[in-house]
Amino acid sequence: MRMPDPDQGVIARRGALAARLRAIVGAQWVLDDEAERRPYRCDGITAYQATPLLVVLPASTAEIRAVLAVCREQGVKIVPRGSGTSLSGGALPLEDGVLLVTSRLCAIVAMDVENRVARVQCGVPNIRISEAARPFGLCYMPDPSSQMISTIGGNVAENSGGVHCLKYGMTSNHVVGLEAVLMSGEVIRLGGGFQGAADGELDLIGLLTGSEGLLAVVTEITVRLVPLPEAARVMSMSFASVEDACRCVGAIIGAGIIPAGLEFMDRKVLNAVASLLREEHDPRTAALLLCELDGTAAEIDALIERVRGLAEQAGAIDIRASRTEEERERIWRSRKLAFSAIGKMCKDYYCTDGTIPRNRLPDILDRMAELSRTYGLDYANCFHAGDGNLHPIIMYDAARPGDLDKAEAFGADVLRACVDMGGVLSGEHGVGVEKRDLMTHQFAPADLRQQQVLKCAFDPEELLNPGKVFPSPCRCAEFGRMHVRGGEMRFPDIPRF
Amino acid sequence: MLNTISPAAKADPNIALAGEIIGACVHCGICLSHCPTYQVRHEENDSPRGRIFLMKEMYERGGAPDARTVEHLDRCLTCLACEAICPSGVEYSRLIGHGREHVAAHYRRPPAQAALRRVLAMLLSRPRLFRMGLAAGRVGRPFRALLSGPLRAMLDMVPTAPLPAPSPVDRPQVFAAEGTRRMRVALLTGCVQTVLDTAINEATIRLLRRHGVEIVVAAGAGCCGAPAEHMGDSGRALPLVKANIAAWLREADGPYGLDAVVVNASGCGTSIKAYGHALRLDPAWAGRAARISAMTLDISELMERIGLLPPVVPTGLRVAYHAACSMQHGQRITRQPRALLAAAGFTVLDIPDGYMCCGSAGTYNLLQPAIAGELKQRKVAAIRAVGAQVAASGNIGCMTQLAGEVGIPFVHTVQLLDWATGGPRPAGLEG
Numbered sequence A: 001m002r003m004p005d006p007d008q009g010v011i012a013r014r015g016a017l018a019a020r021l022r023a024i025v026g027a028q029w030v031l032d033d034e035a036e037r038r039p040y041r042c043d044g045i046t047a048y049q050a051t052p053l054l055v056v057l058p059a060s061t062a063e064i065r066a067v068l069a070v071c072r073e074q075g076v077k078i079v080p081r082g083s084g085t086s087l088s089g090g091a092l093p094l095e096d097g098v099l100l101v102t103s104r105l106c107a108i109v110a111m112d113v114e115n116r117v118a119r120v121q122c123g124v125p126n127i128r129i130s131e132a133a134r135p136f137g138l139c140y141m142p143d144p145s146s147q148m149i150s151t152i153g154g155n156v157a158e159n160s161g162g163v164h165c166l167k168y169g170m171t172s173n174h175v176v177g178l179e180a181v182l183m184s185g186e187v188i189r190l191g192g193g194f195q196g197a198a199d200g201e202l203d204l205i206g207l208l209t210g211s212e213g214l215l216a217v218v219t220e221i222t223v224r225l226v227p228l229p230e231a232a233r234v235m236s237m238s239f240a241s242v243e244d245a246c247r248c249v250g251a252i253i254g255a256g257i258i259p260a261g262l263e264f265m266d267r268k269v270l271n272a273v274a275s276l277l278r279e280e281h282d283p284r285t286a287a288l289l290l291c292e293l294d295g296t297a298a299e300i301d302a303l304i305e306r307v308r309g310l311a312e313q314a315g316a317i318d319i320r321a322s323r324t325e326e327e328r329e330r331i332w333r334s335r336k337l338a339f340s341a342i343g344k345m346c347k348d349y350y351c352t353d354g355t356i357p358r359n360r361l362p363d364i365l366d367r368m369a370e371l372s373r374t375y376g377l378d379y380a381n382c383f384h385a386g387d388g389n390l391h392p393i394i395m396y397d398a399a400r401p402g403d404l405d406k407a408e409a410f411g412a413d414v415l416r417a418c419v420d421m422g423g424v425l426s427g428e429h430g431v432g433v434e435k436r437d438l439m440t441h442q443f444a445p446a447d448l449r450q451q452q453v454l455k456c457a458f459d460p461e462e463l464l465n466p467g468k469v470f471p472s473p474c475r476c477a478e479f480g481r482m483h484v485r486g487g488e489m490r491f492p493d494i495p496r497f
Numbered sequence B: 001m002l003n004t005i006s007p008a009a010k011a012d013p014n015i016a017l018a019g020e021i022i023g024a025c026v027h028c029g030i031c032l033s034h035c036p037t038y039q040v041r042h043e044e045n046d047s048p049r050g051r052i053f054l055m056k057e058m059y060e061r062g063g064a065p066d067a068r069t070v071e072h073l074d075r076c077l078t079c080l081a082c083e084a085i086c087p088s089g090v091e092y093s094r095l096i097g098h099g100r101e102h103v104a105a106h107y108r109r110p111p112a113q114a115a116l117r118r119v120l121a122m123l124l125s126r127p128r129l130f131r132m133g134l135a136a137g138r139v140g141r142p143f144r145a146l147l148s149g150p151l152r153a154m155l156d157m158v159p160t161a162p163l164p165a166p167s168p169v170d171r172p173q174v175f176a177a178e179g180t181r182r183m184r185v186a187l188l189t190g191c192v193q194t195v196l197d198t199a200i201n202e203a204t205i206r207l208l209r210r211h212g213v214e215i216v217v218a219a220g221a222g223c224c225g226a227p228a229e230h231m232g233d234s235g236r237a238l239p240l241v242k243a244n245i246a247a248w249l250r251e252a253d254g255p256y257g258l259d260a261v262v263v264n265a266s267g268c269g270t271s272i273k274a275y276g277h278a279l280r281l282d283p284a285w286a287g288r289a290a291r292i293s294a295m296t297l298d299i300s301e302l303m304e305r306i307g308l309l310p311p312v313v314p315t316g317l318r319v320a321y322h323a324a325c326s327m328q329h330g331q332r333i334t335r336q337p338r339a340l341l342a343a344a345g346f347t348v349l350d351i352p353d354g355y356m357c358c359g360s361a362g363t364y365n366l367l368q369p370a371i372a373g374e375l376k377q378r379k380v381a382a383i384r385a386v387g388a389q390v391a392a393s394g395n396i397g398c399m400t401q402l403a404g405e406v407g408i409p410f411v412h413t414v415q416l417l418d419w420a421t422g423g424p425r426p427a428g429l430e431g
């Protein structure tokens, strides 16, 4: 993975730039000491690292505006960062770029129970919103496994998903209003304080959600809150083979049941989280499905019986359903901490994320097993089965020469296979730098070009998070020249208004 | 996380261990959510993941760490909330412990800072000196408006009420069990605790005797060594550690034997349970230290094993239980104190954001008054929000930090258990 060559001229101006930024955010919130910049070298994916030019921690939209204005004037690049948990290298710093950290913008600005929305600053950790909403019987549904710490701004930038997104939708389905700062220094406000507030405008909220910090810095978000389900129970179903588990996923969805979550864990993941789960599983278990059902108690009981029947038909060897809320929370906790728990089983891991049509699950799992043999690297699987969103976790040892390259190639092959099976490169972790060079495998040149045109409309100087998502620079300047060349329109024959 | 600590540096077993611990961290960031300094500062360098990175760089580069690295490591409370939440099992406590020793060995602190740390380590590990220090502090109190920083914080800590007289129970001796003897234990009578609040040890002894436990206050045992250890001063900590081990093993191997070493200050308990690790490389002491660590129990663990007698007074109070970091994160004891209080007839209420440190953390409130002050304010507000009639905790440090601010009496858990099973009503709870 190559990043654009850093601009030495900008690096030479570090001191002067730091002084300008300190005048905006206060001396202690600009880090220029190398020792203090190093811990920001990477996000949730440690394979890619770079020491940022400067780290800046503003505390308000006004400060972010001023920081962007200085950077634009000075031609300095900016990488936004929330909590640095991205698994695609989205928050990977640039040696000639300012790392703009949003963690100090962490206020819940307003809780509007009547309209069932919350207005929050971008640096608020996801879970804090649900905590604040709980006393009102409400919650913020999208629940990435990193929800304890990943910021809502980061969630919007990556259009994050989670266990509950199968039934309730991704981040994009829960944003009703946004405030964002453009590279021009302007502040834009999209949508508003109630669901439907964005009706009648071009769907720029949809555009910014999932834009990976390439278009604007999102500063405030108004999210939809939904009533806490009256009750919820989770079933855990053991299967002696991965194929049986996949068949069960198909059967549940095929029967028209929409579980609140439908997750797959293989034996290795199960072993890693055993201490968190605190329960024994049949030693023959090759795959475990977790299926959450929510609604009224009577609804849940009926659904559990239906799912049980389907699971038995698919060959389940053990079927359990949580009886208490505490038990349910424990089971989900183990699922949510699964990635990190894998850390106990290997030196390093690389978790990628691709999506396939659900009916191809068995094929892609076969392909992974085959690739694992080819590359000689172990892997584990733990994913959102209901959405066909895969998260193969490839285990390697960064200290062993060549291992990282092999892991990357393994991951890339899995993602290519996803696309070849009719799927897409990313389910929820974003493209970042990790999948950047694979974009051409999924998109035709015209598709990519059109996306880049949009980037240029927002950030013509390509200062916001450059080097991410697109496999080649956007060349906005050239693009601009295309229209008016030598004072003449490039396509003079196209009628104008 | 990959690290390139040189093989030469890894010849030092502590650095080799640090390398392994760093290797176990996958940089997921989950721990940031529970780190009090990150919750206050919102800055990666003041988070567990950031500190792990700083230590990685410190060992990779070798030699003396820079002032900024030391500043961020100093700001760590050692509350271990990060270790308790980490899904990858990163042993942060060991990492920061050896990191501090490395700093102490290689970094020259500015003279004033160095002197302050020396004085604190000395005062806090010697009850008599501490008593004298507090007396001097009371004389200095009127001048505190003139001071700032740690000195001001120290004076603010000096209790305004007169100190209790030294308690007779803290001298080496044996307290016989009431009724049939079921167990024989050594009680760490602590250091600071004996000066600040003698009632805790007295209540502990009454409670244990009532439950058929014989208690030894072993001659030669004293401070557990934690204050010095927290400052990376193993030179000062280890002699204290060895003195305790020797004293308790004399009892354990003596004619009457010993079933457990019991600790009623969870900060001390955490450090005694880690004696085995602290001395693991010392062939003469490793085995003995491990033995003591293995037989050490917090008073709540012991009481749960014995089973609490039915309460004899209808206490019926609403208790806000404050889980000390050393209790819930350091020793992972979360259930027992709550269960015991409930069994004694109290209504136990949890404090919101209960994982957060109150800022006391040993000498932390003296060395980092700004962050400690902020954490204290947050904890006080959280306790007040619960609407309890009394607050209880298993660690003297938290009690000193919070009592007097929460608007309700603040007592040790054992004082409530003692009262419910036949002891006197704790002072301050009258009426």
Ligand SMILES: Cc1cc2nc3c(=O)[nH]c(=O)nc-3n(C[C@H](O)[C@H](O)[C@H](O)COP(=O)(O)OP(=O)(O)OC[C@H]3O[C@@H](n4cnc5c(N)ncnc54)[C@H](O)[C@@H]3O)c2cc1C
Pocket: A043, A044, A079, A080, A081, A082, A083, A084, A085, A086, A087, A089, A090, A091, A102, A122, A143, A144, A145, A146, A149, A150, A151, A152, A153, A154, A155, A156, A157, A158, A159, A160, A161, A162, A163, A212, A213, A214, A216, A217, A218, A219, A339, A340, A428, A429, A465, B027, B028, B029
């Ligand atoms: C253990 C673990 C589990 C995970 N589980 C899931 C999961 O279940 N589902 C899922 O979808 N993801 C998951 N992730 C990935 C990650 O947590 C999400 O992508 C998350 O949304 C990132 O949030 P963050 O605050 O850490 O953002 P960062 O990592 O700091 O940044 C991510 C991207 O967003 C941009 N960005 C951040 N803030 C802003 C802003 N205010 N304005 C504009 N751009 C911004 C950055 O430039 C970067 O490109 C997981 C990660 C980990 C480590």
Ligand code: SF4
Pocket: A340, A343, B024, B025, B026, B027, B028, B029, B030, B031, B032, B048, B049, B052, B082, B085, B086, B087, B088, B089, B090
């Ligand atoms: S939770 Fe554990 S693995 Fe994750 S960053 Fe923190 S210490 Fe590292």
Ligand code: SF4
Pocket: B034, B035, B036, B037, B038, B047, B048, B051, B075, B076, B077, B078, B079, B080, B081, B082, B083, B092
């Ligand atoms: S011990 Fe406490 S203060 Fe130190 S890094 Fe861990 S959570 Fe933060």
